[in-house]
Amino acid sequence: MILSFLKHVCFTLYVVSIVTASPISVANEIPHLNVGRVPIDNQSTRSQSIAGKTAFEQVLVKLSGNKSILDNDLISRSARNYQQYLVSSSFISLNGKLVYQASFAQDRMLELLQFANVPVWGNLRPKTTVWIAQQSEANQQINIVTQLSEHPFVEKVNDIAFSRGIDLLIPVGDLEDSVNVSKYDIWGSFAVSIANYSAKFGNEYTLIARISLGFDEISSAEAYIAEWTVVGDKHIYSSKSAGATEDLALDALLSDYTDHLASRHAISSELLANTQQIRIEVIGIDTLSKYAQAISALEGIAVVSKVSVKKQTKESMVFELSVNADTQTLASVLKLDDRFREFQADDLSVSDSTRYEWVGR
Numbered sequence: 082m083i084l085s086f087l088k089h090v091c092f093t094l095y096v097v098s099i100v101t102a103s104p105i106s107v108a109n110e111i112p113h114l115n116v117g118r119v120p121i122d123n124q125s126t127r128s129q130s131i132a133g134k135t136a137f138e139q140v141l142v143k144l145s146g147n148k149s150i151l152d153n154d155l156i157s158r159s160a161r162n163y164q165q166y167l168v169s170s171s172f173i174s175l176n177g178k179l180v181y182q183a184s185f186a187q188d189r190m191l192e193l194l195q196f197a198n199v200p201v202w203g204n205l206r207p208k209t210t211v212w213i214a215q216q217s218e219a220n221q222q223i224n225i226v227t228q229l230s231e232h233p234f235v236e237k238v239n240d241i242a243f244s245r246g247i248d249l250l251i252p253v254g255d256l257e258d259s260v261n262v263s264k265y266d267i268w269g270s271f272a273v274s275i276a277n278y279s280a281k282f283g284n285e286y287t288l289i290a291r292i293s294l295g296f297d298e299i300s301s302a303e304a305y306i307a308e309w310t311v312v313g314d315k316h317i318y319s320s321k322s323a324g325a326t327e328d329l330a331l332d333a334l335l336s337d338y339t340d341h342l343a344s345r346h347a348i349s350s351e352l353l354a355n356t357q358q359i360r361i362e363v364i365g366i367d368t369l370s371k372y373a374q375a376i377s378a379l380e381g382i383a384v385v386s387k388v389s390v391k392k393q394t395k396e397s398m399v400f401e402l403s404v405n406a407d408t409q410t411l412a413s414v415l416k417l418d419d420r421f422r423e424f425q426a427d428d429l430s431v432s433d434s435t436r437y438e439w440v441g442r
Contacts, residue, residue, distance in 0.1 A: 108205045108285070108417030109248040110381075114143050115168075115187035118180050118243065124172055132181035133170065137163035140185050143246035145194055146202035146343025148336060155197040166190060176236060191383075200347035203383030205417045207313070207342065208248045208284035211238060212275055214267035215327065216293035223264045227254025237331055245339040250284060267291060270319075276312035285417075286313035288338060292330050297323040305330035311338065314345065346413070348384055348406055356386065359404050359411055364397045364424050365439040372398065375439055378420050384410060408435075 117136025121128050138160055142148050150156055159166075163185075170183040194201050213226040213234060226234045228251055235251055242249040252258045261278045268291050276287040290309035297304035300323070307330045310319040322337045324330035366372050379388045379400060387403035404411050415421045415437065424436035 108207050108419070111143075111204050111206055111246050111248065113243065114204055114246050115140055115185050115190065116182065117143075117185070118173075118175070118182050120178050121172070121181045122179070124179075129170075129181060133167065133183055134160050134163050136170075136181065136183040137166065137185060139244055140183075140190060141194065143244070144187070144190055144201060145199055146246075146347045147200065147340050149340075150194070150197065150199045153197045153199060156193065156199075159193055166193075200343065200349050201383060202246075202343050202347035203414060204381070205414060206247055206346065207286055207417060208250060208282075209286040209288050209311075209313075209338075209342075210250045210252065210279040210282045210284045211288045212252065212262060212267050212279075212290070213238075213331075214264050214291045216268075216291070218294050223268055225254065225262075225264045225267060227252050227258065229254040234331055237328060238335065241332060241335045245336065247339050247342065249288075249335075250282060252279075252282075270308070270310050272310045272312050272317060284313075286311055286342070290334055292327060292334070299323065307331065307334035309334055309338065311341065346417075348410060356403055356405050357407070359402050359408055360391065360399055360435075361402065361415075362392075362397055362399045362424075362436045363421070363439050364436060366398050367396055371439060371441065374420075374441055375400075378418065382411075382414055382418075384414060 117139040119132040119135045119139070121132045138151055141150060141156060141160075151160075166185045166189055168184045168186055170181065173180050173182050191201060211226075215224050215226060215232070215234065216222070217224065224230065224232060226232045226238070228235065238249055238251055252262075262275055266275055267289055270289055270291065272287070272289050275289050279287040288309060288311045290307055292305055292307045294303065295306040296302075297306060304323045304325060305327050307322040307324070308319075309322070310317060318341060320337060320341070322330060322333035324333045363375055366375055375398070376388055379385055379402060384404050384406040385402050386405060389401050390398055391401045392399035402411070406414075412435065416423070420439065420441055421437045422440050424438045
């Protein structure tokens, strides 16, 4: 459970260029947005009912991207009748713990979010490289959380990433990582240099955080403070989160970070309410298989409700999309999809449609 005294935005600074040489960013399609997982003590009917409601709320937060939607009256009432949205449920063993897992009808959940007038976040989401330094309370030693460190935070980060529907990469911590990013770099929050090195991973964002025992100004009490900075998408953003324990501070950090990501990428209910027709030309569709893949990819975009073909040549197709968003939002979504690449023509030909190259996978 996250403490109510989380501390939010400290400052936001927009910059023209941060990472000097980064590869094309690739978003990840999150396949489990309609699945909730809740640790459970036993398989009793009462425990299952409580876990079912919690799993339902978890999925709604994943689909919207922001935990504040649980304060919405319509969503609060719907959570009491979560069985109406339930598709299947089971008990699984995960990391030695009993877990209740439930799948919900995603289309109906998205409709609920729209009726509740809250944002919706599509299944294509940017990847984040995560660097965390934690200071031991016992000896003040600074530890870096990496795959090789076997730090207990590794499992916790993976669990939170699943519950919030985001893709987080913890570096391996091999010799190359150690030489280029030290614990003092993370502790000192040398964000730009760490982000420059992290460009090798090809992720759109780099999150740098340090967690230590300190004083929380919101609660006016001692707490574990997570100070964090995110670099990516031509901006730097810094904030603080707090928790009564190290685990809760980490939970607060990643929860607040996910809220921040959603604020940049989720689509507002106002845009979802307005449908418009947008045409795009896709170059490189020269086989029936590529045509089927491109159609499937476009139909899978959260803001696209209908796809139709308006023109076809030997090497390209013009698609008309019924979109619950504006042209800029659609372009931002397609930018996250590595199967499409904005086409840069060598000649001076003019097209009345935005042009993309089909790359596929």
